[in-house]
Amino acid sequence: MSAVVPAERAAVQRRTVAVLSAAQVLGGLGVAVGIAVGGLIAADIAGTDGVAGLAQTLGVLGAAVAAVPLAWLTRTHGRRAGLVSGLFTGAVGAALVVTAAELRWLPLLFLGLLLFGAATAAGLQARYGATDLAEPGRAARALSTVVWATTVGSVLGPNLSEPAGRLGTVVGLPPLAGPFLVTFVAFTVSGLLLFVLLRPDPLRLAGLGTAATGPERTGFAASLRDIAARPRALVGLCAIASSHVAMVSVMVMTPVHMDHVDVSLTIIGLVISVHILGMYGFSPIVGYLADKAGRVPVIVAGTVIMAAAGVVSGAAPAHHAVLLGVGLFLLGLGWSCGLVAGSALLSESVPAPTRTAAQGVSDLVMNGSAAIGGSLAGVVVAFASYGWLAAGAAALMIGIGLYSAVRGREAAPA
Structure with a gap:
């Protein structure tokens, strides 16, 4: 210090x-x-x-x-x-x-x-x-x-x-x-x-x-092992990565889903704008709650919100911009919870000498997972449907929510 x-x-x-x-x-x-x-x-x-x-x-x-x-x-x-x-x-x-x-x-x-x-x-x-x-x-x-x-x-x-x-x-x-x-x-x-x-x-x-x-051992493998050895840091990393995968996968396919029934580009753009508002617009409130109520409760709340987003978006007809807008707004809001609370939890859970390396690893995992998820999203929609894609995202978030609630409580500081 x-x-x-x-x-x-x-x-x-x-x-x-x-x-x-x-x-x-x-x-x-x-x-x-x-x-x-x-x-x-x-x-x-x-x-x-x-x-x-x-x-x-x-x-x-x-x-x-x-x-x-x-x-x-x-x-x-x-x-x-x-x-x-x-x-x-x-x-x-x-x-x-x-x-x-x-x-x-x-x-x-x-x-x-x-x-x-x-x-x-x-x-x-x-x-x-x-x-x-x-x-x-x-x-x-x-x-x-x-x-x-x-x-x-x-x-x-x-x-x-x-x-x-x-x-x-x-x-x-x-x-x-x-x-x-x-x-x-x-x-x-x-x-x-x-x-x-x-x-x-x-x-x-x-x-x-x-x-x-x-000097510290701060390569990718060493940093990942350091995170994995600290349950709260691992909860933070899982929250960041899973939220980003679910958000990117559903978000990138929503315009395609709507375009199939000839929804105008103006309406599609409006839905995406509402989504961006959910992602960033309420982050100060999310940050305040993460500091006051705790990182893990906000992470769990974010997974619940994203699971609800998957249900709403997946059930919405392709022409129903209002329902899709609600679903995409919730998707962005849940992502904000996972990113803000997860990032804070990860940073405070690793030692100072390896903190910046762990932060870099978290962003590598976050974006690498999203690149894979975004690529697979098109395959899921092509061979199944947009509804199945949204349901898969909801299932992922439910699983991460349960994991975060259990591991976050087990590893909570005294």
């Missing part, structure tokens, strides 16, 4: 949360714009819709691949180094996507989308930066504030796709390349904001990281 006085520590913590939140607005905007059109660019270049899902999966896979290297950078060089590196790598990926759209070169597009995922990884790890200097009993609230800031960019981003497309046309690029120009600018400005303003580095000031704590 650093010898910094409490008043200075509190002031730096407020500044850190504010800077991280501002960067998340821009980063979230860039990610949302990219996700909205990445698959469309791939389909346009390849001439088939079959590659659109692969393009979206590459972004998630890129976030998984980047998670551990960014955690290593954070551990060895500070929180700022990890976040800035992820955002700048994402900006390079956005530039490659623009180039690929102009050249109509699919392999370059896939590489760009893979690198684009590094910015998503940085956005996820930013939430942990809010906990480095948090006072005991307030970590979840600090974390949730940074998660909430993503709402602004995530909701605004898709609505910028059309004007950004016109911008691309003005500068002589294909219309679909325009949104990735916005993504490039958003990631670059967000990275510069953190590089300039995230000082002093919160991880260093907290006395964490390799420089402060000495």
